[in-house]
Amino acid sequence: MDELLSACNLLGWNTRVRQDEILIGVCPFCGNSKYNFQISTTKLIYHCWACSASGTLRGLSKFFPLGNVAKLRKTTTEKPEVFGLTESDVNSLKIFTQFTELNKLNKKDKDAVEKFLQKRGISMAEALEYKIRYFSEAIVIDETLKKRYNERVIVPLFDISGNLVFFTGRAIKDDVKFKYLNCDVKRKRFLPVYLGKENPNTVLLVEGVFDAIAVHQAGFSAIPLLSMDITDLQLFALLGIGFEKIVISLDPGEFDSSLKLFQKLTKVGLISYILFRVGEDLDCISRASIKEFVSHLLSSNQDSQRENLLKEKAISLMKARR
Secondary structure: OOHHHHHHHHHOOOOOEEOOEEEEOOOOOOOOOOOEEEOOOOOOOEEEOOOOOEEEEHHOOOOOOOHHHHOOOOOOOOOOOOOOOOOOHHHHHHHHHHHHHHOOOOOHHHHHHHHHHOOOOOHHHHHOOOEEEOOOOOOOOOHHHHHHHEEEEEEEEEOOOOOOOOOEEOOOOOOOOOOOOEOOOHHOOOOOEEOOOOOOEEEEEOOOOHHHHHHHOOOEEEEEEEOOOOOOOOHHHHHHHOOEEEEEEEOOOOOOHHHHHHHHHHOOOOOOOOOOOOOOHHHOOOOHEEEHHHHHHHHHHHHHHHOOOHHHHHHHHHHHHH
C-alpha cells in the first residue's frame, strides 16, 4: 500500500486510507469530489462510485504513472464476509459509552452542539432520543479518543433489534480535514434501521446518518447506507425485514448510483422507487417537504418516473459537455 499511496500523492491526488483501500478526493475521470474514486490494494482494482469507471491497476497505470504495478501481488488473506458483528467489532463499540451524554455537557459545549444540531433540524430533546453523544475533553481523559474525536457529535446506529452496530463522529466545525470519522466496524456486516412512527412499512435508503434522521422525523423508516451502494449481505437482511415500499433517495444528482441500486434490488425481487431531487440534501430540507416528495412519488407511475429520471440524466450530461 505504501508504494501506491506515495504514487498517488506524487500525482497531486488528495488521499485517505480506509482499511485496504485508498480513497482519492477527486475522480481523475469524472471530477467527482466526494472521495468516490477507490483503489483496492488487495484486489489491485479501481472503481469510481460516481461515474462507474473501473478496471485493474495495470490498466490505470496506462493513464497515470503509478510505479511498477506488475510486481504487486493480489492478497488472498481475506476471510469470507459474514453478516453480523464479530467479537472484535463488539469490543470496538464499547468506547461509545465513554462519550458524553448531551444532558451532561457544560454550557459551552452544550451551546456549540445545540447550534450544530439546529442547522440539521434536530432539537436537543430529539438528539437525546436518538442517543446522540459528544466528545468532551473536560470529561474524557483517553488521549487516543481526544486525538480522534475531539469536538465531534457522535451518532450511534442500531439494527432492527435495537443493538448498537455502528457509530460515526461528525465534526461540529466545517474547517476540518475529515468531517466524519467512523468506528472500526465494516459497514457490510450490519443494516442500521430507524423504524418510522407514522409509516414504518415505507423505508427510504439514504446515504448519511443525518439524512436518515430527517426521514425518520418525517415519519418514515430509514436506512443509512453510509455510501451509495448496498452489499449482498445487507440485501438479504433487507429482504428479511419485509418493508412494503422501498424508496431510493440518494443525494441530488446521483443518477448512476440510484439506477445501480435499483437494479440490485430488482434482481432479488424487491420493487423499489427512485426519489429524484435537485437542490439540497434531505437533512437540509423541511420534514414536510420530505413527506410531500415521498407521497407524490408513491402515488405516481413508477415507469414514468424512471423515464423522467433518465431524461434528467441525459440533459445533465449534455450540459456538462458544453
